[in-house]
Amino acid sequence: MRPDDRKYSPTHEWVKLEGDTALIGITDFAVQELSNGNTSDLVYCDLPEAGRMVKAGETFGEIESVKAVSDLNSPVTGEVVDVNHTIEEHLEILAKDPWNSGWMVKLKVSSKNLDGLMDAAAYEKHVAHSKH
């Protein structure tokens, strides 16, 4: 079961509120789709600089595998206050631990309302429908 201390977007990002800020990352499903369990298939991750404003639904970066590049979409609106540059050099962290050490950006959120997003149970269903 995926962590239920956070919410999930249909495009396989997660967001975890911590006071006024939110951590954002991607789910194990997203990593699996990109790399099929082969961490060497992940080639690049492009993250924004601190200070950048992002709106909910907007692309804040890109993650690239051998076969394709995928947009990273922010589930919430806010200002980027911290960026996990470690994963840019160590993409394998995303495969090992997408939930904690695999966080990508920290936003100072303009609203703590996460109503439009899925909880862990709803996300499980969403993933089940996404598989082919």
Next chain:
Amino acid sequence: MKTTSIHAIHEQLGAKLIDFGGWHMPVQYGPILDEVNCVRTKAGLFDLGHMGRVHVRGKDALAFVDKIATNYCAKIPVNSIRYSLFCREDGNPIDDVLLYREADSVYIVVNASNTAADLAWMREHAKGFDVVIDDQTDRTAMIAIQGQTSRDILQRAVTGFDLAKLGYYKFDFATVCGLEKTRVSRTGYTGELGYELYLPNAEGPRVWRALTELGAGEGLQPIGLGARDILRLEAGMPLYGHEIDALHNPIEAGLHFGVSFAPEKKDTIGRAALERVNQNPRRKLVGLTTPGPRVPRQGTEVFRGATAVGQVCSGAPSPTLSTNIASAYVSLDAAGAGTELELDFRGKRQACRVQELPFFSRTRK
């Protein structure tokens, strides 16, 4: 989706399967870049059952193929294979194909994604020709073995035929795994020494397993479509839908060897349009290398300063060259080898350099 006769084996091997041209095909069995390295340093086995295989025969077979295909079919020596294209009147290709010249007939291999369109087009243009168009795709399996040890491995499965005598882009019939009169060609989509086999459908799994065993000592591995795409790009080989398609003609793609301008070919469909392009090409397909970190992709724009000079057709990391590579159409004045250009990734620029294709090939210089 359709499946090849070897499908169950790919599932057993844990391959990631995708829909490719309507076929459920293995894209990878493990890390894609490892599979590329395996073909370049050892050998690889490919299931090509998805590709279209058509036998054209009858009194007018050669004349018919010369009408619909751009190269000079009647001049191909028997048992030789030539790269060719099916082009529309406007000179743009509906597919690129391989023609296998037999005495009075032609065996044609086409792309999986275009098989239905090719057959419809062939049948449309067959009116007035005494010809049989026999689609053998669903009755046959096709396996490729590619890599420097591929001949040694395959020879163990072949009796009464010395593969060393089969030249590049030649085919013949031999006994393979006890199956008499099996078509064997020295062809491939990797730029390595390699062979392709065409088998009755039911024999696909047995021959696959036999080659797997025979090649185990050399490190022969199954290879998916993901690695296949990188290998062919390294080797400078076009993929329909990328380097050539309804908007990109073979002349500007550098595929002159597939197009004949002989007088006898003046009625070939598309000939007039291709002649015009040949006299006045406006862009050129080139290779680009870029140290990274981004990988160019189809559609990535290419700039020289503020001027857009082209667009990427295909891009990939190249484990063989330890850099990222791409094929791209650029305007002629930006096409010289060594030209420094830039790739544009959503406004972020990355340096790249032009080089002639291929990036790497043991078969094509």
